[in-house]
Amino acid sequence: MDVSDTILIVTIFRLKLGNGENTRFWVDHWHEGGVLKDLFPRMYALESNKNATVSSKLNAPSLDFSFRRKVRSGIEEMQLNSLTELSQLITLVPCEDRYVWSLESDGVFSVASIRKVIDGNRLQDVSLSTRWVKSVPIKVNIIAWKVKSNALPTRFNISRRGMDIDSIVCPICNAGVESTNHIFFQCVLVRQIMRKISHWWNIDYLEVNSYEEWRVWLVSIRIQSKLKNVLEGVYYGLWWYLWNFRNKLLFDKKIPDKALIFDNLVSSVGQIYRFVTMVKNKTITSFFKRKNEEQQVQGIDDEIQESKRQKGSTSEPVIVPSFFKCPISMDVMTSPVSLSTGVTYDRVSIQKWLEAGHNTCPATMQVLQSTDVVPNLTLRRLIRVWSDSYLLRRENHATTFDNELSLEELKDLIINQEYMSLSTLNNVVSFAKSSRENCELLVRLEGFFAKVMNMLRQRSLEGKTSAARVLETLAALDTESRRLVADDSVTLAELYSLTMSHDVTAVNAGLTALITVATSRQTKKELVRLGIVKTAGKMLAGPEKSVSVIEKVLKLLEMVSTCTEGRTAICEDENCVSGAVNRLMKVSPAATEHAICVIWSVCYMSRDRTAQEAAVKMNGLTKILLVMQSNVSSLVRQMCGELVKVLRVNSKSCLASYETRTTHIMPY
Structure with missing residues (x-):
């Protein structure tokens, strides 16, 4: 337990004077201001009877009667005068001296009073009150409360509780x-989505790093209070969808679509907030109803599928889904907006209609409660996706390739070549990066993975590097590809062999591929068995100058350090901890954060004595203090604080291991 968390019960009790015969005048805490020997040190030094009672001192001819010598002018005289004034205020009564409970006015002990002290000393300080937006569901409010109180089971929170997790x-x-x-x-x-929300609400975007900073930003926005309440609910909904997306990404077989987070958020806002009241009690909008929107999106999807089936040569006319057309102009909408009736029009067309003096909806002829419009961002995104996928592709048909045709060409190249050439591998990388569907097509292609893995077993370093790039691209975009690579020990061994090459490009390719596939505990154990920790230690201890290589080495060590076998190997290697400490603030901000995570895993989580001594020996304590003062994330700063507490035990003082050369560390 930290000493700062200790509660000294003795300090809570206070002596209450009776006749003063059992209370020591100088030593006991009977005065509210404190112990007299601390308040009047010069007088206590002159006192010959240090244990004199209150009764004996007050009944003496004078307070300096038992002093060793006369009081001199200056400070001694001032303290004697103050002590005399204090003693004149004391009145003794004919009863025994006794202890009283200082937390209660009547001096009687109570459980409630000590409980308040314990809670205030041990429980987390809550500087912000709990926010509860009534318009959003309870489950969303609970997620927001957990975000505020840091109560969600994130990977970092789970690891701090001593649980061994993959990463x-x-x-x-x-x-x-x-x-x-x-x-x-x-x-x-989340920052991309927060930018979209700021653009949606037409407010200035500000990057925040914590809940407290977000609350300060929200309070500072100059909009109507009711709208601000709606905006707060929007962010609560964002956190709920984001946490749901994270869980699906970890536990579902099918990878969720990131783009749906913002679309679902807009749809939910339309369902929860029907009307928003502004100044002068005027209704500004009614967000389009969820049921109506689902029918629109379903119809759009059907017509997109129909247009896909009818897509032919470039000479055929483009078929535009009807929901993309403005009901007034019958052209594709460039800026779709919705009226309070829920019908969507192009902004230019509906503004002309309203400026002409009409107060009805052109499609339904209903009288409008408000002439204000709301941007239909979901429909705008669907139009943009459709336009990029069909219109632009047809316009640039001469300079682009069709996915199906490219796949057929790749099939011919893969089937006809016993060993794929470098140009073929480069084409595969370009084809896979174009879309996730292309990755799935390549994975299902018979014999494709076998030939790529055979390329890794060739003697040509350039061919092995290109094959590693292909595997890394597929593994980054497709879960099944990542599993196939991670489960093949021979492929992992070949990728590991690239990291021991003298070619920087090959080393980069090998490290990148290993970082991409090393997500499971079994894969990390296999890499540790192959010797990745020793290789990484040699790179850190060697003269390697490449920033990208060092960043990837530290990143891979950070991932390996999340399993017990990895931490054990790092502690046993003499170069890893010292190399990570030596690279602090010398490579890049990302490398510094990776290095701190590695050092924190072995020195704080594992509490390995050898690793702690190695860190202290390399002036780790001083360098970590410098990192704390630099521009790092709050989480890294928290890790540094925990490391300082651990490493101070192994040093004689806070700066015992300080050496002059550490002052010449320049940040990146």
Whole structure:
């Protein structure tokens, strides 16, 4: 237990004077201001009877009667005068001295008072009140409350409870430790959606890193209070959809679509918030109804499928789904907006209709309660997707390729070549990166994976590097491909052999592929068995200058350190911990964060004595203090604080291991 968390019960009791015969004048805590020997140190130094009672001192001819010498002018005289004034206020009564409970006014002990002290000392300080938006479902409010109190079972929170998990890396971006602040405020995906929300609401976007910063930003927005309540509910809904997406990504076989998060959020807002009241009690909008929108989207999907079936040569006319056409102009809508009736029009057409003096909906002829319009972002996105997929492809048909034709060409190349050439492998990479469907087509292609893995077994370093790039591309986009590569020990061994090459491109390709496939505990154990920890230690200890290589080495070590076997191997290798400490603030911000995670795993989580001593020996304590003062994420700063507590035990003082050369560390 931390010393700061200790509660000294003795300090809560206070002596209450009676006749003063059992209370020591200088030593006991009988005065509200404190112990007199601490309040008047000069007088206590002159006192010959240190254990004199209150009764004996007050009944003496004077307070300096038992002093060793006369009091001198200056500070001693000032303290004697103050002590005399204090003693004149004391009145002794004919009863015994006794202890009283200082937390209660009547001096009697109560469980409630000590419970308040314990709760205030041990429980988390809640500086912000709990927010509860009544318009959103209870389950959404609960998620928001858990985000605020950091009570969600994120990978980092689970690992802090001592549970051994495959990885603490964020499964969405694979670029940081999955903490509450990261997944809901710092992840690339959530920041993209927050930008869309800011554009949707026409407010300034600001990057925030925690719930507290988000609350400050929300309070600072200058909009109507009722609208601000709606906006708060929108963010609550975003967190719920984001957490749901994360769980599906981890536990469902089918990978969920990121783009649906924002679309579902807009649809939910349309269902929850029917009308919003603004200044002068004017209704500004009625978000389109969910049922109507589902019917629209279903009809759009049907017509898209129909247009796909009817798609032919470039000379055939383009078939536009009817829901993409404005009911007024009958042209494809460029800026679809919805009226309070739920019908969507193109902005230019409906504005002309309203400016002409009409107060009805052109399609339904219903009288409008409000002439304000709301952007139909879901329909706008569907039009954009359709346009990119069909119109632009037909216009650029001469310079682009058709997926089916390219697949047939790749089939011929793969079947007719015993060993795929480098150009074929490059074409495969381009084809796979174009869409997730292409990856699935390649995975199902008979004999394809076998030939790529055969390329890894060739002597040509260039061919092995290209094959590693293909496997990395497929594994990054397709779960089944990742599983096939991870389950093949021979393929893992070949990828590992690339990391020991003298060619930087080959090393980069091997490390990138291993990082992509090393997501399961079994794969990490296999990499540890192959010797990836020793190889990484040699790279860190060697003269390697490539920033990308060092970043990937530290990233791979961070992933391996999430399993027990990996942490054990890192602790046993003499170069890993010292190399990670040595690379702190010398490579890049990403490399520094990866290195901190590695050091934290072995020194704080495992509490390995050898690793702690190696970190202290390399001036780790001082460097970690420097990292804490740099521009790092709040989670890394928290890890640094925990490391400082652990490493201080192995050093004589806070800066015992300080050496002058550490002052010359320049940040990146």
